[in-house]
Amino acid sequence: MSNLTELPAAATDVFPILGKSSKELKALSAARHLSLSETEFLAIQAHFKALKREPSLAEVETIAQTWSEHCKHKTFTSPIRYVEGKKTRSIKNLFQETIVAATMAVKKPWCLSLFSDNAGVIAFGKKWALAFKVETHNHPSALEPYGGAATGVGGVVRDILGVGLGAKPVLNTDTFCFGRPDYKGPLPEGAHHPTRTLRGVVAGVRDYGNRMGIPTAGGGIWFDDEYRLNPLVFCGTVGIMPQWAVKKEVKPGDLIVAVGGRTGRDGLHGATFSSANIGANAPSSAVQIGHAIQEKRVLDALLAARDKKLYGSVTDCGAGGFSSAIGELGANCGARVRLEQAPLKVSDLDSWEIWLSESQERMVLAVPPKNLKALEAVFAAEGCELAVLGEFTKTGRLEVMHHASVIVDLDMKFLHNGLPRVERSAVWTGPSSTKVAGGIAKKAGDALREMVGHLNVCSREWVIRQYDHEVQGGTIVKPLQGVRHDGPGDACVIWPHAATGDMEDFSCFAVGHGLNPDYGRIDPYWMAMSAVDEALRNLTCVGADPARAALLDNFCWASPEDPKQLGALIRAAEGCRDAAKGFGAPFISGKDSFFNQSKDEKGKDLAIPGTLLISAVAPVPDGRKAVTMDFKGPGNALYLIGRTNDELGGSLYHRVLGRAGGEVPKVSPAAAIDGFKALHAAMTRGHVLSAHDLSEGGLALCAAEMGFTGEFGCLLDLDECPRDPRIYSNETLLFSESPSRILVEVKPENESAFLRHFGKSAKSAMVRRVGQTTANPILKVTGLEGSTCLEESLKELKEAWQTALPRVLA
């Protein structure tokens, strides 16, 4: 049976699968957008064969969403046969063997909740805790950029409301990968031009975050034409909560209470849709328009109820709707649901639609019956609807009724543990060659001018100014910095006094990111290492404590059914593992998004480059000592921390020159973390005026940005750079993207004190005085041979940096 007209329409209708061949089951899966594989459908068939009955439509839909890639992370948890060169080995569970193993090895007592809740939670002082989650909303944003991005923000905010007993959101972060806005090539029917996607996504993030009163102060944008059909939208939220609210518990007898928005036909099949390639037959119901004001009401009411301790557990209705939320809350006990109690947007919803709908702005609570009246009063005061949908039981079953009909009666163990584990194949062959080839040589000045105006470097002010990054009044280090508030900050620093109510406590936190898919094209392992390094050095630059940093991973990949794609993913995951161990920084949460590939205008699969976003959060012990990246005055010493190697593979310099090959930047975590810790110690004693990390564009771009943001120039001497002695090229020293490097401005009278923090390494290659700031806003660099190799007006560089994005969007 593969004809849609033969499919059941009502939830109670039998969904006949017994006796069907795997081919027929595959057709059924496709017809109903279930995204179930043949093996999975056969497991369902076997389960119901043992029960001697056919499943209902609602039962199959429930299992499909629970087993979706979105909910079960099958790629990361399935066994894999991995071939790397001539070696073959078995991976039982990639997630456990990389991300979790590293976190367990690092063993940080300040990690309060890891991988088990809606977000990771770390201690923030003795009383408070920080919850951090970054979600992706790629597929919806590709179809409807505004709605997809807005509901991405709404979803991750609800994750923070649903972690523990709920945290107050105090920061939103947003990182995007788009096709170039000036893309002129053809696009397949129905695809949005990258410019339209960018405008819509930014507007969606702006409208949802601003209306909820949450500052959006962190993130970034990466442009590459391979994202033109599959944009990536990473939405993050940090929340703060009292430490007593980190633990949650569902008890049999607790009422199942739904709060917030009403249930509609919108959002059906979001979970299963995200487990498939985007195609022309994507369901329009997978896209929604968010209601930020509704979610703000939920936020206010929920936190008030939390502080009155009126409920024992909470989670958000995300992918899978009630099915997922109630199924997860009741996984260890059981749940009985009466759907007729659910407030509806329209009256003609079928029961499976009520059960599966992913209508936004809804949360589910486990409420002791004695607290119901008080809870109703709290939610009524905020104008927020509340409905009792049933109760948690001891049966170990998920029982769902609609009026007199039973539409779901499933064993929780089968639902949550019945997913068959299928071995996948993965191959990694390594980069073909590191030999540098092609491209046209350019003078250093010409290359630098081109680099500051490159889309992956230029000012994001057009985007940032649309976001309210000041609301709640705690954004101490802002995304735009310097004398004119328009320079590129490394990370934001938030003082959450509006949430803690304590104006005497200057404890803050910082959030930074690392992402560079160009390194991954050479080797995803080093991409992952570099992303962790970049996120941590961004934090260090603003005064955060790198020894207290916690990490989040977001993997966005094409189809994991392609062994090469899966092999690259394994390399990246192993890079994350080794970076976390090396830096002593635990992963506390993460997310994966697969099938980011679409048919292009010629019908060929266009896959995104394997992309890893690392987000990091760390406390800033005293926000008054936070540091920005702009030069503060003339005559100050400039120190370069970290060693420069010939690592131009995947660099912006090579991209500008059109060169291929080269060594990808390689991280030495032990040396890197020593440098970061020493710098942090110097910052806490006030010995650092400014600091900025060296990333795309290397030393030259870093110095240019610090100079034009502070409106002071600088003199640099390349011969003084800590470096591999085999480097004889000025261009390599100017533009190499060797990781773990930071350029630091120090007052002359503090130089000795500054260097003392670096101990013995101050005399080694780790930190060296490489120049000084000047009053004249010129970037002047002396080359290895002793003559000037670069002299550029910072005013002109800034103009090129500022005008690039508005020009391509005009």
Place this chain on the structure above:
Amino acid sequence: MSLKIQPSNVHLIEVKLKSEFNDAEGLAAMSLLKEQGLSNLKEVRMGRLYEISGGLSANQAHQAGKDILCDAVTQEFRLVPASPAPMNGMNFWRVEVWLKATVSDPVGATIVEAIAEGGLPKPIAARCAMLYLLNGRATSAQVEKAVAKSLANPLIHRVVVTEAHP
């Protein structure tokens, strides 16, 4: 060309900037439409449409438009008649971009509550749309294509293009 006819218990309220004010949203929309080939456009003005179903008489709908949906200083409003007058302008187009019925309309939901809180009977439902008034030579097909590529997303929007009075 399709005309939208309202039943008697449905009121369509149109709100737009007074003509003496610069319309920045309209300018941005014109820029997007020109990128899509409507190079002869001379002006685009933007507005909002609110379709309010049930609960309100015509007078009450007028009051909702005046007191709740319109900023009297910068905007003007009107109730769009149930049977629009014949149109006559080849170079003037009216474009309405509505969310499809299957898509949630948070602004519409808020308006239902706002009208009730304003002391008027609570409507059964409200939907809102973006209104674009285009001045410039084009064909209906050109307008529809350009709108679908820039101001609307066919996946979630329903677009109504009609000739309009200048």
